[in-house]
Amino acid sequence: MNYSRYIIIFILLISFQAMFNGCLAFIPLICISILPAALVMLPHSLPAVPYMLIAFVCGIMVDVLSDGVIGLNAAAYTAIAYFRKPVLAIVQGKSRFFENLIFYSIFFLVYLGLDGILSYSSSIILLRFVLNVVMNSIFALIVRNLLEKQLK
Numbered sequence: 001m002n003y004s005r006y007i008i009i010f011i012l013l014i015s016f017q018a019m020f021n022g023c024l025a026f027i028p029l030i031c032i033s034i035l036p037a038a039l040v041m042l043p044h045s046l047p048a049v050p051y052m053l054i055a056f057v058c059g060i061m062v063d064v065l066s067d068g069v070i071g072l073n074a075a076a077y078t079a080i081a082y083f084r085k086p087v088l089a090i091v092q093g094k095s096r097f098f099e100n101l102i103f104y105s106i107f108f109l110v111y112l113g114l115d116g117i118l119s120y121s122s123s124i125i126l127l128r129f130v131l132n133v134v135m136n137s138i139f140a141l142i143v144r145n146l147l148e149k150q151l152k
Helices: 003-022 035-040 048-065 072-090 096-116 122-151
Strands: none
Touching: 003 035, 003 048, 003 122, 035 048, 035 072, 035 096, 035 122, 048 072, 072 096, 096 122
16 A cells, blocks of 8 residues: 555645635635545554544644644544544445535534534534535545545
């Protein structure tokens, strides 16, 4: 397996993610997050602890490169890494969109929970959660298709 391709693609994706967080925040309710789709695509043979470390480091790098709360993306990416194997066991054979919905639900539960659950009304948080999960799940289908072509 050629890990150098993964490294190059992840460096590019971290740069794009930082750009999305820093420059393209045109709608405050929606947060585009492309890195979770890529994290799920890492080899399944990768042990849990190194996988969680990769997710954490990617999250910290995104947090440092964008103007956000340090640790917010890191915590959400690490949560995806923690629940990856159980979720993949549950959704085995189901559609990719369903898989994306679950992973992005985990991501945004942690992300929005840490981002200010006490600062917003519950209806705004629910609206943000639903909009982000659906929009990012659709966007993740495109990202995953593009990444699969590059990683073959």
